[in-house]
Amino acid sequence: MSIGITDEQVELADSLRKWAASLSPLAAVRAAEGDPVASFADVRAAAEEMGVAAIAVPESAGGGGGTVLDQAVALEACAHELVPGGLLGAAIGGALTGRPGWYGVQVRPGGVVWDGGAATEHLLLAGGTVTPEVGVDLSARHGRVTDDDARDAATGEPGRRLLALTLAAAEAAGVTRWCLETAVDYAKVREQFGQRIGSFQAVKHLCAEMLETAEAVTAAAWDAAAAADADDTEQWAFSAEVAHVVCFDGAVEVAKACIQVLGGIGFTYEHDAHLYLRRALALRALAGPASAAAERVTAAAVSGVRRRVEVDLEGRDEAIRPEARTIAERIAALPPGEQRAALVDAGYLTPHWPAPYGLGADPTTQIVIDQELARAGVARPDLVIAGWAVPTILAHGTDAQRERFVRPSLLGELTWCQLFSEPGSGSDLASLRTRAERVDGGWSLSGQKVWTSVAERADWGICLARTDPDAPQHKGITYFLVDMRSAGIEVRPLREITGEALFNEVFLDEVFVPDDCVVAEPGDGWRLARTTLANERVAMASARLTKSVERAVELAATGELGPVERVEVGRQVALATVCALLGVRTTLRALGGHGPGAESSVAKLLGVRSRQDSSELVVRLQGDALAVVGPIGKESGAPLAADLWEQLNTRCLSIAGGTTQILRNVAGERILGLPR
Template sequence: MALPIDEDQQALADSALAFARKTAPTEEVRKDFAMFSGKVTWDAVVRNGFHGMHLPESVGGADCGLPALAVVVEQFGKALFPGPFLSTVLASSVAALAPAGADELLSAFGDGATGALVAEGRLTARAAGEGWVVDGTSDPTLGLSGAERILVRADAADTSGVGLWFWLDADDLAESARVQACEATDPTRTVGRLTLTGHVLAPGRALPGLDPVAVDLLVATLLGAEASGITAWCLETTVDYVRTRHQFGRPVGSFQAVQHKAAHMLIRAETACAAVWDAARAADAGSAQRRLVAAQAALTAAQAGVDQALECITALGGIGFTWEHDAHLYWRRAVAVASVVGTEDSWASRLGEAALGARRDFSFITGDTLPQLRAEVSAVLDTVVALPEDETATEGWAPTRGGDRRALLAEERLTAPHYPAPYGRDAGAVEQAVIAEEFASHGLAQPDTGIAEWVLPTLIAHGSEEQRKRFVDTTLRGELIWCQLFSEPGAGSDLAGLTTKARRVDGGWALNGQKVWNTQAREADWGVCLARTDAEVPKHKGLTYFLIEMSSPGVDVRPLQQATGVWEFNEVFLDEVFVPDDCVVADPGDGWRLAVTTLSNERLKMGTAKFGHGAASTIRELLDSGEHGSTREEVVKVLGRNTARELSVGAMNLKAVLHRLHGTEDATGAATSVQKVFHAIAQREGSDAMIRLLGPRGLVSSEELPYVVDYLGVPAVLIGGGTIEIQLNVIAQRALGLPR
């Protein structure tokens, strides 16, 4: 829930939070909002160098870059740090982007001048001789009242759309340049309006050449970072409260409704943080990439702060709605931050337009990374490409069956390189990324083993040597397809409540029962099945993990037609199905432990998959086809919002990978469940938004107009691999530590 990736960034975050809480404790700020909204804390900020950490060394700064500054802003937001810090670093960061003319202004900021950024309003500039004359009144601006240096943007009066940037010294303010203080929504900071009346720009005050895309990225990142800090405080405050508050003789946090609220708050905090983190790391990226992530941070993080604060207040109940509790101060600040960012609709439109021509690059390696591995993999893939395409297609979601190409990939341990030797290469995140790049550069898709992607890790970890020899290599070669026989009509997500029974017979076991929602069961050669072998012990302990040959007598597979009209799932009836002892994995009674291994791999896979419903690519197709009942502007807004959801998933995934690389990952494993739940919610919201664009075209469902079917397939992602509600329980209890 925080921006730091490595230990150095975490140390910076800890230091910033400790400084903020010591310098401006909220209980002291409450005693005199007016005093703390001014410069009372500023000298301490300057003494500790937080004001200039991002500025060039030539003006006394530390030149730490945007990611480090965002870390500090996030922690100051978490502490509700008052005064001109945020408004000043917004102004000084933008000033530092100027290719020329900013030396005097940057020197002032380096010496500790406070600042404000006036970037929105009805200010116009007209040329007058060799200078400019500016008129108009700005929108309410954060930190303007009391700012010593003011960075201003005005539109050119010739309606060219070109912005003129210039700066004012507070000592310059007179009749032609006045600041009017406003009553601030956030009482810990000042707000003002700038009015310029025929103001003649002093020589040397213009800052030509500022890149508007770079400005947007800076502003959206820093404001988003503060919103991220607010979401973190609200989550922590809520969880602490519901753990200890008792109602009806129980902790409030033990009620499922409260647990789900808290889990959703964690998801909101993670998505906001990931969006800001991705924006901060893009400071040196190309213009198209920066345009994407700036809009993403503005659209995702700012509103998350507002929503999170309100959820916090309602979780706290009446006490949260009183002036005495700090929650409303965070709520007010979140509203103020979102107001500075701008309207959601405008950012949705901007992100939608940006997404029409660009895709986010989530790569974290270069072409020079691991050259020896790259060359070795490239040589193998050269051979693969030279072989004929010989894989055999299957029906539904089942993977293709392999031929010589797949056999070679398995032999070279490239079918599943993340598996341990001798089946894979023990490839970590960097090695996997290099291998993936080589597959892409050769025009090859990486092999898909379907359900086996989740089954094989269980066999490798817990199976016998004979089982591994029999099943792992043959599956990696594409000779075997697997299905999973876990869910039952009466058990659903309560996996331990299953009733399929296995009784001892000569040489093995006889299985009887019914399974349901079994993907690939029609095509599968083998299935992994959980069955109850001991009814006298607690239900989790009486389960055994079996390997069933799907052609065995007594196995009856019946396809299930879904609401989409297609058959992608099945129900499987087991009638006296014989399973020999050598097809029991581990020992009888170990089934629950093994199932957890399988399901954890499944959830990780599903949490990182591309969107199957409501995808941004589908919205682009809809826009190109013209088969919608909405205006282009409405479709572009939906594209923007759906793109934002996809970017959030991508950023969370990459952030989790880098945490693993740096050894700073969360030991609770919350990231997997958070990604899985958000992934499902995002598809539901995205597909729902899409069908609302159709109008009368929603009456038709065909291959040419697949948009309704896209929506009708959403339940698969809401239920598959564990329902959202079960996952919310997991997040609340395991990640947030709420009582069962």
């Protein structure tokens, strides 16, 4: 997905990509090779006629009157086609001065003049004459200041730097997107060893990792541009620094990975991939060291800055907010022990579920309810496994099953566990061996399940078992509701690497399950295991940091960390912020009536990386005290003991719910369309 989320932004990006491609920009780049004063006149004339670089300039001055985000969408689209001629400098200069033109912009005192070689005007912090040079980026002509005979009186360095970073990040997103698309398209058709290379897991994982990075770059670039349009310089500075940490290194890494997927052809001068790598390298060099940006992110976080994202409901909430506020305040006024039942009765515990258990609420209504409950101080209880089991019963169960299980589960009267994984079928769930044989009035289940949370206290379990051993793997599975108090069930705790026993293995020895506890029809189990309600839950947008990242910031606030360690903390703050922004973008897509984009699919992969890396960093920052930490525990009174518990516990995140490697296979095949 590109930076743009709204229909208008998506349409703008699509039209500009087509327009840019029609200019044959790469041919112009190659034709100008070695010419330090190349102006790319034809391309520039077309861009000037379109007003591409003046979108954020007021209409009264001859510009488009758009936002910085609109300008970012345009630059991303043009960078996708590698349009030459100085669009970035022109866009920065136009937004700074409020008038269109072809500007060279010096962002840092004594630094290179961005697009100075192709400019007709210059914004120079230190002043001087600009000499154009041919640099690493063959599609641009940046400049070198050769004397000091003038001084620019335009916007000062801090604001200029933020705007330059914001719009450069948009170009980085465009480069990243092209490299991802090019690599994936090649992997779909290139054959080696008799197979298309996209079917090789190594290539599939490389492409999936490119997708993760591309979505992170896109989210960070989008947020920086969105923050630029808000009236909060502190928030803009924070988001621009996060973009600095994420976008430019990310673009370089994806460009290098693209060449790796292309193989020998990608290393040739004739292929366009190296031109995109060159643009990425130049943008990274112009932006300056990401380590310095990471240290600034740490400093901002230590001072209390966190990214605050406001979701604009565009007035769609006006008709529903008064009632939502009244209900939320009424629930908040009840004793804590009565609030859960009140949430259930109002449909506010699961508003996305259909009536009478929810409201069948659309995304806007869900967001408003979230906001009003938060405002009133009402916390929803976590349904845990019931949040997976009950939607399946709602969608596929009988009326009697819904009557029996749904409301008691919402009220917390029933606790559920999930009996899916087996010792020989973890991520490969279709290979499960627990068997269910027909008996009088129901089924007899025998087998072993593992990694089952809360099995020791669950009332019911959702269980997959094989009812037809002769059917193909995915066809002969049935979905059962198992009473965990039934004869023949043995639960044994499994001690984990933290020393605690949160998981269990469950043995089923001829456990009787009546026919009325089969969901849907025998053989439907695989389909049911993969379904959810059509009206998905839309969470309230948030960009909060995770527990370990906050702990890392706390350690940085002591003043005892060195520069290298502070950089590491800043990188973790940036990654956690981006992970949260992926959720915000998914929320905004839902509010616009669209299904989730790729960011929702890679959010778990990036989120796992964030939580594991940040928890490990927290422990590492505390040095050799780890060797004498004493007994560890989540609730330990010793901070390092609790930190170590968190680090060890997060190792399960890249295993549970599908390993990272399997999820990358899924992302490669279902999102990128790579062959199996």
